[in-house]
Amino acid sequence: MENIYGFTHYSFFTEMSALAIKHNSFDLSLGLPDFDIDNRLKLFLKEAADLQCHQYEPLAGNPLLIKNIITYNAARINSIKLKENEVTIVPCATFALYTALKSILNQGDEVIVIQPSYYTYGPSIILNGGIPVYYDLDNDFAVNWEIFQKCISEKTKAIIVNSPQNPTGTIWKKNDWSQLYDLIKNQEIYLISEEIYDTYCYDGLDHYSSFLHPELKNRTFCIFSFGKMFHTSGWKVSYLLAPESLTAKFRCHQQYISYSANTPAQYAIAKYLEVFDSSENRHIMQGKRDLFNEMIAYTPLEATKKAEGSVFQVVNFRSISKKMTDVEFSKWLTIEKKTACLPLSAFYNSRQNSDYIRFSFAKKDELIIQALEYLQKNL
DSSP: OBBBTOOOOOHHHHHHHHHHHTTTOOSSSSSOOOOOOOOOHHHHHHHHHTTTTSSHHHTTTOOOHHHHHHHHTTTTSSSSOOOOOEEEEESSSHHHHHHHHHHHHTTEEEEEEEEEEOOOOOHHHHHEEEEEEEOOOOOOOOOOOOHHHHHHOTEEEEEEEEEOTTTTOOOOOOHHHHHHHHHHHHOOOEEEETTTTTOOOTTOOOOOOOOGSTTTGGGGEEEHOOOHHTGGGGGGGGGEEOOOHHHHHHHHHHHHHSSSOOOHHHHHHHHHHTOOHHHHHHHHHHHHHHHHHHHHHTTOOBOOOOSBSSSSEEEETTTTOOSOOHHHHHHHHHHSSSOOOGGGGGGGGOOOOOSSEEEOOOSOHHHHHHHHHHHHHHH
């Protein structure tokens, strides 16, 4: 079923999760954690309720949260120095993406989307009057800059980048941002940089934000998610970094769409940022990634490139089936082999098939072990 824009009313993500429930399968399809949040976060949320934090926050967000975001980003290994008017609290990353596009697009402007990518990108562009232009990554999920350059035209108004990337786990390094800037520096092209998995960078890699590039920063909307950081997606609190000029444009539209985000959750997150240890967060998730990869190696499925970041691992399934599409294989694996995944083609608008499926390792260790032991015995 499609709407007037040509996009389905429901996503394949929902379909696969429902299929997993119906067939009582181990569900590694979605990035939603199945483990509890830090108890300190719960206590801070109760504290917010007792303090009667129930009305709208200012348009920019809770002042304490903004202050602690500035402190947190300054303390990164790749330190991001921020001014107060460069930070805006938003309900979620999807809202930030949509509103950033609304702030810069005119009818018929083109926006380059690097695929595979999250399924909301194309619809958000079209709903804002833009035209998506899709660039497909190579098989090693690296950018071929010569081919990428051919996607840029005089109509290009923005580029959407996701790092660490969902679904491939690839991380953009300092040099990647520099190469991107070299391609767009002589044209008015904006960057929307979704960096929602910033705390999940592995094997000694540290997140390098687009906002650190001195020139690129001046044309960047940089999106972060507390839902991903703290496993609290239902709290609906994220934040946007942008230079003051773009922040003003963004808030102009924000005030008419949502105005502000969840007030009690903003307070709780502000307090939690004062005690949060991102290295512990990363260590736990890297352990889950390593557990998944160690066990998948004893199946015919092949993790050709270990995820550098995010909470997802892409796996090649062609040693099991040359004929099935990735959609058919994903459904077969979910129903017949009791392990739910997503086909990589769900992250493309330009293709209907691929050689890959995606698993989430943001799950309890016992679920990962049960799922992979089942696959080891039954594939």
